[in-house]
Amino acid sequence: MKKSHTSYGDAGFSQFLRMAFQRHLGHDEADFEKPIIGICNTYSEVNRCHSHIKPLVEAIKQGVIAAGGTPLEFPMISLGEMFISPTTMMYRNLAAMDTEEMISAQPIDGVVLIGGCDKMLPAQLMGAASANKPAIAFTGGPMGNGQYKGQTLGACSDCRHFWQEYKAGTVCEEELKNINAQLAPTAGHCMVMGSASTIAACAEAIGMMLPGACAAPATVNERMRLARETGKAIVHLVEKDIRPSNIMSKRAFENGIRTLMAVGGSTNAVIHLIAIARRLGIHLTLEDFERLSRTTPFIANLRPAGQYQMEDLYHAGGIPAVLKELSPLLNLNELTVTGKTLGENLSNVQVDEVYRNIIRPFHEPLHKDGGITILRGNLAPNGAIIKPKAAINKALLKHRGKAVVFTSISDMERRVNDPNLEVDQDSVLVLQNAGPVGAPGMPEAGMIPIPNKLLKQGVRDMVRLSDCRMSGTAFGTVVLHVAPEAAVGGAIGLVKDGDWIELDVENRSLELLVSEEELERRRKEWKPPHFSDHKRGYGWLYRRHVLQADEGCDFDFLVPEPRSIQPDIHSIHELEEEKV
Ligand code: FES
Numbered sequence: 305m306k307k308s309h310t311s312y313g314d315a316g317f318s319q320f321l322r323m324a325f326q327r328h329l330g331h332d333e334a335d336f337e338k339p340i341i342g343i344c345n346t347y348s349e350v351n352r353c354h355s356h357i358k359p360l361v362e363a364i365k366q367g368v369i370a371a372g373g374t375p376l377e378f379p380m381i382s383l384g385e386m387f388i389s390p391t392t393m394m395y396r397n398l399a400a401m402d403t404e405e406m407i408s409a410q411p412i413d414g415v416v417l418i419g420g421c422d423k424m425l426p427a428q429l430m431g432a433a434s435a436n437k438p439a440i441a442f443t444g445g446p447m448g449n450g451q452y453k454g455q456t457l458g459a460c461s462d463c464r465h466f467w468q469e470y471k472a473g474t475v476c477e478e479e480l481k482n483i484n485a486q487l488a489p490t491a492g493h494c495m496v497m498g499s500a501s502t503i504a505a506c507a508e509a510i511g512m513m514l515p516g517a518c519a520a521p522a523t524v525n526e527r528m529r530l531a532r533e534t535g536k537a538i539v540h541l542v543e544k545d546i547r548p549s550n551i552m553s554k555r556a557f558e559n560g561i562r563t564l565m566a567v568g569g570s571t572n573a574v575i576h577l578i579a580i581a582r583r584l585g586i587h588l589t590l591e592d593f594e595r596l597s598r599t600t601p602f603i604a605n606l607r608p609a610g611q612y613q614m615e616d617l618y619h620a621g622g623i624p625a626v627l628k629e630l631s632p633l634l635n636l637n638e639l640t641v642t643g644k645t646l647g648e649n650l651s652n653v654q655v656d657e658v659y660r661n662i663i664r665p666f667h668e669p670l671h672k673d674g675g676i677t678i679l680r681g682n683l684a685p686n687g688a689i690i691k692p693k694a695a696i697n698k699a700l701l702k703h704r705g706k707a708v709v710f711t712s713i714s715d716m717e718r719r720v721n722d723p724n725l726e727v728d729q730d731s732v733l734v735l736q737n738a739g740p741v742g743a744p745g746m747p748e749a750g751m752i753p754i755p756n757k758l759l760k761q762g763v764r765d766m767v768r769l770s771d772c773r774m775s776g777t778a779f780g781t782v783v784l785h786v787a788p789e790a791a792v793g794g795a796i797g798l799v800k801d802g803d804w805i806e807l808d809v810e811n812r813s814l815e816l817l818v819s820e821e822e823l824e825r826r827r828k829e830w831k832p833p834h835f836s837d838h839k840r841g842y843g844w845l846y847r848r849h850v851l852q853a854d855e856g857c858d859f860d861f862l863v864p865e866p867r868s869i870q871p872d873i874h875s876i877h878e879l880e881e882e883k884v
Contacts, residue, residue, distance in 0.1 A: 308411035331374070339373040339542040341535070342412035344380050344403065346424055351384030353421035353500065356491035356522060357444045360531045364416050364442065367535020373414075373542070375535065380406060383423045385748075385775075393773065394745025394846055396423040396430075396576075397859050403431025407439070414438035414542040416534055420445070420492070422499040422776070425507055426576035430858065433548050433583035438541040440641045441513045442534045443504050445522035446614035447492035452483050458496040459488045460777045461608040464751065472759040492522030495614045497606040498776035502569030503576055508623045509563035511551045511640030515649050519622035521615050537641055544643055554586050555635035559646065561593055563623065565600040565674025566630055568609035570776025571689050571784055574676065579856030585864045590687040590854050594678040594812070601669030602693065603629055605662050608779045609675055609693040612662045620659035628653040629666045679783060681814040682823070683795050683805065686787035687854045688769070691779075692809050696765035700781040701809040703767050704817075705732040707799050712737045713749050713772075721756045729763045732805045736797050737833055739771035739789025740850045740857050744843065750774035750784045767807055769814070771796050771853070783807065783814060785853035791833050792852070798826040 312318050326336055345361055346354045361377055368375035381399040383392040407415050417432060419425030420443040432439035450457030466483050469475040475483075493500035504518040514534055520526040557577060564573050574593055581588040604626050605611050617623075627634065628650050636647030655663055664670055671693060679688045692701055708731045710716035716735055719725055727733075733752045740746045752768040768782045771789035790797030795816060799805070804817040816823070838844050849859040 335374045339413045339539050340411060341368045341373045341375045341538050341542070342407065342410060342415040343375055343377040344406070344415055344417050344428065345377045346380055346382040346418050346420070348382035348384065350387050351382040351421055352488075353384055353493040354382050354418070354424070354444055357418055357420070360442070360444060360527065361418065363528045363531035364535040367532035368539055369535075370532070371536040371539035373539040376412065378406060378410065383421060383427070385422050390743060391745040391747035392421075392423040393747070393857065394843075396427045397846070397850070397857075397862070398842060399423065399427035400430035401862070403428045404434045407432060407435035407437055412437070414538045416538050417441045419443045419504070420500060422493075422503070422572065425500075425503045426580065429507065429512060429548075429580045430583050433552060433580055434862070436547050436549050438538065438546055439512070439548050440534055440538045440541060441507045442517060442531060443493065443500070445492050445520055445527045446495040446501055447488060448490045448521050448523055449495060449613050449615045450486040450489045452486045456613065457483065457486050458607050458613050458777070459494045460498070460775065461496045461779065463487055464778055468754070468759065468764070471756055490521070490523050494777055495521070496608055496777050497567050497569055497604070497614070498608075499570040499572040500776075501614050502564060502567065502573045502776055505563050505567055505569060505623050505626075506560035506573055506577060509627060510556045510560040511638055511646060512548070514641060515624045516622045519614050519618040521618055524618070540643055541641060546639065546641070546643065549584055551639050551641065552580065552584055552586075553638060554581070556638040557581050557586060557588055558592070558596060559634050559638060561596045562600045562630055562633055563626065565597045565676060566602060566626055567604040567606055568602055568675035568691070568693055571676060571691055572773055572776055574689060575773070575785065575853055575857050578854070579858045582856055582858060582863050590678045590689075593676060597674035597676050597678075600630070600633060600674040601666060602671035602673065602675055603664040603666065603669045605664065605670055608777055609691065610670065616662050620662040621653065621655055624650060624653045625655045625659075625663050628655055629663060632666060677809055677812060679807075679809070679812050679814040681816075683769075683799070683814045683816045684786045685795065686852060688783050688786040688814055690781070690783050690809060694779040695781040696779060697781065700765060700767050700807070702807070703730075703732070703781075704804060704806045705730045705767055707732050707734045707801060707803045707805050709734045709736065709799055709801050710752070713743065713747065716749070716752060720753050723757055725755060726801075727755050727758065729758055729761070729766060731766065732807070733766060733768040734796065734799050734805070735768070735770035735772065736790040736799070737771075739786075739791055739794075740852060741847050742789055742791030742833065743772060744838070744847050744850070746772040746785075746789075746853065746857070748773050748775045748778070750782050751778040751780055752782075767805075769796070769805070787852045787854045789852060793827070793830060793832070795823065797830060798823055800826075
């Protein structure tokens with residue numbers, strides 16, 4: 305509290321005023337001689353993934369007090385998937401700004417970040433990286449497994465699976481209702497290796513979270529114990545002055561990326577890790593992901609690419625057990641929030657043979673390479689991404705088909721189930737203008753629905769591609785994050801119905817089989833889309849300053865060397881202004 309620089313133009317008066325106001329909640333002067341620990345509370349009744357965190361916050365406080373600190377909880381923006389329009393991704397940067405500014409502006413020495421739902425931990429790590437005060441990540445934990453008629457259910461892979469079956473006519477309305485009641489059966493975030501679990505796994509591997517804190521379900525005693533330990537650990541980090549920049553090195557991010565590949569994690573993590581790293585001036589590129597993916601075995605048998613869920617991973621030893629298996633490939637000398645290196649943290653970890661169906665041995669992986677592949681070609685000069693292990697029909701990983709183009713998410717919703725839509729199982733479904741600027745916020749619409757008429761014929765997978773994202777819980781032969789996006793003049797916006805597209809995952813290529821002359825002609829005809837929404841406020845700011853997917857979708861003015869790399873975006877608005 306003494307460190308607060310709030311000033312009223314009279315240093316003596318400022319001090320006098322602070323002393324009067326710091327007595328709230330029964331605190332006395334001695335409390336403020338101790339390390340002051342902010343607890344970034346993301347409790348929300350709207351964000352259901354954080355609606356249970358109050359007791360965890362109390363446990364963190366107990367840990368802080370036990371270690372000799374003074375905890376002070378404060379609120380921050382809470383983003384819940386499915387409840388934020390148009391998409392939480394649009395508000396990740398706002399939450400990152402909230403985190404950075406509140407850590408920087410408040411008189412706290414260190415902070416505990418309580419994440420959980422998909423965008424929270426990325427936003428908090430971005431903000432904490434920029435603020436660079438001692439920080440430690442924690443989450444509300446994943447939900448326990450759901451169950452229906454003896455079958456394990458997982459949110460939200462099974463939300464998508466059973467909805468698709470309902471549309472195909474193989475699941476009736478009554479059954480669907482019963483399944484719905486079991487899909488999200490406990491407190492916590494989604495319990496497959498979706499975006500929330502993936503980013504928590506990466507945070508643990510990078511060293512920003514205590515060992516074991518990713519996988520322990522929201523409802524087990526172990527999560528309360530970990531909350532207490534997290535409270536103690538942040539006090540020690542403050543005492544040793546260990547900051548995010550001491551932990552999140554390029555080599556630590558490489559550990560995070562290898563973990564992402566080994567667990568078959570969410571494609572969203574690629575965007576988030578690039579954004580977090582760039583806050584520290586670390587230039588992660590898609591090539592880093594490709595390089596590490598090719599040399600990392602896929603060892604964690606987790607949905608949606610595998611069989612098991614977070615509760616099962618927890619019993620198998622959690623992320624420490626995964627890291628132990630991966631340790632021949634990891635940078636073990638990197639510092640972590642325990643104050644020890646990753647190697648020291650793993651020294652006593654053992655993987656129990658009984659759980660080998662969940663965590664495979666390093667030399668007997670599920671797949672020899674990682675879960676994410678980077679594609680390039682004239683359709684995605686700055687890259688695109690695919691999760692080959694999540695493809696249902698693996699034959700589609702090498703495929704040539706005719707494009708069926710949707711020019712926006714609303715166009716897709718309007719026409720995809722039109723019985724007259726000219727589409728067959730070999731078509732390539734293309735969704736345009738759904739990227740960071742276009743949608744905006746690149747919503748998780750990339751798993752384009754398979755047209756009803758094809759579902760009824762038994763089709764369950766098709767090649768789909770877009771400039772948006774998909775949920776980490778989703779699946780299929782789905783190409784995502786095509787960059788540059790259509791709305792800034794990317795080649796995906798030039799695709800027309802009937803164009804041939806070739807996907808070749810083995811050769812990492814994505815090509816639009818149209819002559820360069822014809823593409824040049826289309827480029828000249830191309831007009832930036834007209835955005836009638838977001839004439840003011842945050843949406844206006846977002847569209848002008850968001851970077852492309854391959855650059856992490858941060859704002860250009862928040863990376864260490866602010867720059868605007870999107871002249872086309874300005875021209876979009878100049879065009880609008882000209883019209884006005
Ligand atoms: Fe919050 Fe899935 S809805 S993690």
